[in-house]
Amino acid sequence: MPGHDVRLSSEAVAPMRAELPRVAERVVDAVIEEVPSYADAFDSEMAATIRNAVQLALSGFLTLAGGRRGADTPRAPAVEGSYQLGRGEARSGRSTDALLSAFRIGARVAWREMSGTAVEHGVDGIALVEFADLVFAYIDELSAAAVAGHTDELATSGRVRQRLLERMGRHLLAGASPEVVHEAAQRAEWEPPSTLTAVIVPESQVRPVLSSLPAATVVLPEAPDLTEGVLLLVPDVHDAARAAVLRAVEGRGAVVGPARAWLAARGSYQRALRARLAGLGPDTEQHLPRLVLDADADALVDLRARALAPLADVRPSTAEKLTETLRAWVLHQGRRDEMAEALFVHPQTVRYRLQRLRELYGDALEDPDTVLALTLALA
Structure with missing residues (x-):
């Protein structure tokens, strides 16, 4: 796109710029109609953000096409706006597929509306073809920026939530007050289960084991007195569900503690840790006499x-x-x-x-x- 040859006359650009609010509304209407996940987006607080992003993108494009300034300057705000839009969409729970569909529909509608105005104001066929190329190259750049924003937001929010979950886990293992632990769980947006079961897994086995455990499992790469391995706090796997956990860790060098009320998860971890130190596993419930005898x-x-x-x-x-x-x-x-x-x-x-x-x-x-x-x- 830098160094493009499209230079529309001010006589063509001015009426297109005057049409921007109407074109933006047409783009929004088409996206609502054709992308199901956006059906209710424009009734929310994201509505103004999305409409502004559409107008900003179209305005930056017309400035670029009119050749008023350097090649990079007019599109920089639109690229940043698309990046932030992508982050907002990730926070709203919409996928990149929906986001890219919206950009494709937006490009089609914008091209149809603006090209008609361009022809009415004397833009010839060759310039119109170049204009089309510029439209879609510009949209591709904005799409890439939006996807990057979406990806970064998910990565950032994932890391932040993982840190908050780790903090809550540390409070549990330290025996913090219920009030402190509840507050930490709320900050991590983690719904407390009835029970938690401590599972100590070698670091190399964490990924395959996690794939068989509930999504709400808390991962603690560092736990008190655990010199090797990773601690998993698994929600609600007492009674029959425990068998599934034992199957998931079979042959992986793991140790599974007992199910405990979630605020008492420290007890499950301490038993699993003692069993691991004693070379017992994977089911600590099969070694209760030995664990009792070895307690002191x-x-x-x-x-x-x-x-x-x-x-x-x-x-x-x-x-x-x-x-x-x-x-x-x-x-x-x-x-x-x-x-x-x-x-x-x-x-x-x-x-x-x-x-x-x-x-x-x-x-x-x-x-x-x-x-x-x-x-x-x-x-």
Whole structure:
């Protein structure tokens, strides 16, 4: 377009400029009629913006065609106006397909109206052909600017919303007050679900996993104490829906925490994190006993030492066999035949070992607290 050869006379441009308001209305009417998604746009606050953009574009074109100033100057406001129009359309939820359709229809109507006026005022056939080329090249440039604005707006709004969602997620994990978390959710335009489930996924697996999860899933690239991977907070996948999540993460090195009321999502994350650190997964609900036992490693060491203290002075090889027998006794509730089968020994051997244990523990083996301690210590 820079350096174009079209130079319409002022006698032709002046009447076309006088017709701009009417032409703009014709363009708007045609767009409303032919592009369904614009049917209600001109009853909204966008109406004035769109009409102004049409007139600005047509005015800039006529200035360009009249050759009054440099090639770039007259179209610069129209290009900027189209760019901003594209951003506004993205905010309104209309697609680039609708936007480009509007430009094509606008170009057709504007050309029909202005070319008729041009012919009436002496523009010859050769100049009219060049005029047509300029019209459509100009519209192509404005269309490209509008699409760029549309794309930039979506990218910008997406990044902004992601940051707001991350902020809300950080509040949840930090145990912020419900008021603070609710406000953060409102700012992110995120509708709170009934529950959230924490899913820790390796960074390389985030995209394929997300494709199978609800759109409202909150993605947290950084979470407290998470040195590797990405945390996903998935809404309303409790009960039967949990199976679908487990299928989505199967074989991907992920860990799925329990469903928790959304304001208590920190509990789901903490359990998933503990399971991941312990090398357990993907379903934390399948590892509850181990997670309970590992919740306080130091306490478990102390518990084992105290529960097995009567064996401290027994020869190591004998202590090992007696410890195995104690574990079988707890797990099989004293049923000797089942204990013998589990230990791969004769029932008489089990009887002998139990007698030895009763000598070492005395009446403590009848004490519920001792049995509980042994159950935990030997689990």
